[in-house]
Amino acid sequence: MADVFRGLNLLETLKESIESNKLSDVKDAVEDLLISRINLAVVGNRGDEKYSLMNSLRGLGRGDEGAAPSSSPVASEEVAGYPNPKHPDFRLWDLPPVPDASPFEPGGYMDRVKFLRYNAVFMTFxxxxxxxxxxxxxxxCSLQTVYFILLASVEDTEKGLEEKRKASLEILKSQGVTQPKVYLVRPSTLEKCDFPCLLEDMGRDLPEIRAHALLMALPTLTSTLVARKKETFKALVWAAASLSGGMSAIPVPLVASMVNSSVAVRILTKAQLSLCLDDESVERLARQRGMEPTTLKGLRTCVLSVEVTKGEVKKRLAAAEKDLATVSSQLVEMAIPRHARSASRSFTAMLQALNCAIDEMATDADKIVAAALGEGK
Structure with a gap:
């Protein structure tokens, strides 16, 4: 299954699977990335900071539809789920705080909240x-990916937060946590403090497909995140083109021999949503940053950033098909496994057309992020 991919560059992993004719792994990876299936749990007291974090992870503000409320609508001991409105298979789980009463049995709490079913857990305070x-x-910790997160409130000063972090690290050391780490996170501005470092660590700790699924489902917080999303989508494009282009050395009946424009539409639609280029995401970002939506919308110069249509995708695929002579032999040499140097025209056309589209869309996303971070209030 796709979860066997761990610790390798995604594109290199997919190439190795094609080389080994493990097409089922590649097909699983394509579907997993298109769906972004991941479950992330957040443990801690239910209050403004926790719910602000859960909303920001989904690109939402407090007043947006689907946002977690400032006060919990569920009983204090219950578990509540919050899907992402754009990526419904990225689900955040609001876990109740760990009881402070004694006697206490960790295993009992973990069983009650189904602790081990989540891909990662944030222990917040x-x-x-x-x-x-x-x-x-x-x-x-030996069975699950768990992180300690210190949530900053609006009243916290930088000095006060560092003192809290230092005290927290001492507590963790005193209780036997080796090499403890505490991430400082400001829930309403995730691009600041330690959240980017947390994402880097999660990328190393999670199975590779889950790490990429999380990356694709998160809002575009920084230009670095936009670049990482672009890399992931290019790996996805390569995998989909390989399957559509009949790259396998052994024919597989379920693999299409021609370019499937529907798959291309799915990939580019996913890219538009992941890069937060759709109207709703741009309007929400403008509202959160105190900007005019038209200002950010005007930065979208690629037609696919505004709307992904089958007609536009077919037009780009057809243009790439006609223009195959311009594809350098070096690109083909780098992209194609050794046994398939004579790749089908459909593979090359799809690779070229979709890679160009991803580049254009990522450029638009970069401009929007830069404008929002530079001009937002």
């Missing part, structure tokens, strides 16, 4: 981690 939360971490 606003002062220092509780003793029982550390016990849960120690119980789970």
């Amino acid at each position: 606003t002062h220092t981690p509780q003793t029982h939360s550390v016990e849960v971490f120690l119980e789970a």
Whole structure:
């Protein structure tokens, strides 16, 4: 299955699977990336900071449709789920705080909230981690990907936050956590503080397909994140083109021998949503940053950034098909496995057309992010 991909560059992993004729792994990877299936749990007291974090992870503000409320609508011991409006298979789970009463059994809490079913867990706090939360971490860390997150409130100063972090690290060390790490996160502005570092660590810790699924489902917070999304989509384009172009050395009946424009539409639609280029995402970002939506919308120069249509995709594929002579032999040499140097025209056309489209859309996303971060209030 796709979860066997871990610790390798995604494109290189996909190439190795094609070389080994493991097309089922490649097909699984394509579907997983298009769906962005990932479950992320957030443990901690239910309040403004926690819900602001959960909303920001989905690109939402407090007043947006589907946003988590400032006060929990569920009982204090219940688990609540919050899907992403653009990526419904990226689901955030609001887990109740770890009880502070004694006696306490970490395994009992973990069983009750189904701790191990999530791809990753954020253990959040606003002062220092509780003793029982550390016990849960120690119980789970060998089986689960868990992170301690210090959530900043609007009243916190930089000096105060660093003092909280230092105290938290001392508590973790005293309870037996080796090489403890505490990420400082400002929920309403994830591009600041330690959240980018947290994403880097998650990219190393999670199975590769899950890490890329998370990356694709998150809002475009920084230009670095836009670049990483572009790389992921180019790997996805290569995999889809390989399957559509009949790259396998052994024929597989379920693999199409011609370019499937529907797959191309799915990829570019996913890219538009992942890069937050659709009208709703741009309007929401403008509202959050105190800007005029028309200002950010005007930065979209690629027609696919505004709307992905089958007609436009077919036109680009047809143009690439006619223009195959301009594709350098070096590109083909780099992109195609050794046994398939005589790749089909459909593979080359799809690779060229969709890569160009991803480049254009990522450029638009970069301009929007730069404008929002530079001019937002």
